[in-house]
Amino acid sequence: MRAISLFIGLLSCLVPPAWAYWQIATIELPRFPGGGACGMPIMAILSLAAIGACFLSIFAVGFGMLAFYRAPRPRSWLRVGEVALLALPFVVAAPFYGWVWGWFDA
Numbered sequence: 201m202r203a204i205s206l207f208i209g210l211l212s213c214l215v216p217p218a219w220a221y222w223q224i225a226t227i228e229l230p231r232f233p234g235g236g237a238c239g240m241p242i243m244a245i246l247s248l249a250a251i252g253a254c255f256l257s258i259f260a261v262g263f264g265m266l267a268f269y270r271a272p273r274p275r276s277w278l279r280v281g282e283v284a285l286l287a288l289p290f291v292v293a294a295p296f297y298g299w300v301w302g303w304f305d306a
Contacts, residue, residue, distance in 0.1 A: 201270065205263035209286040212256030220249035250293040257289040 223245045229237035264283040268275060 201263050201267035205260045205267055205286060206282075208256055208263060209260035212253045212260055212286075212289050216249035216252040216256070219252070220245050247297075250296070253289040254293045254297075257287060260286040261290070 224242055227241055227245070229239070229241060231237055261283060264286045268279050268283055271279065
């Protein structure tokens with residue numbers, strides 16, 4: 201389980217940014233008549249990549265917690281740090297989307 205969680209955590213840090221880079225490199229942006237380009241497709245691609253990283257991170261944390269609870273006692277604090285590191289993509293991207301979708305409005 202620990203190897204699976206680490207593999208999924210690695211995927212959450214590598215695959216969505218690589219996919220976003222590939223999509224942005226191959227996209228043809230809509231052009232305005234006076235010059236310039238619309239950046240909304242790039243924003244959508246980056247948003248999808250961050251959401252994908254969040255979901256992969258959640259799965260990695262789930263497998264990491266399962267492996268942590270299956271480990272014999274006493275459990276190492278390094279394992280706690282490892283699970284916390286697996287949650288990093290979710291911790292970084294989720295508040296941003298909460299702000300974008302208006303969850304933090306008063």
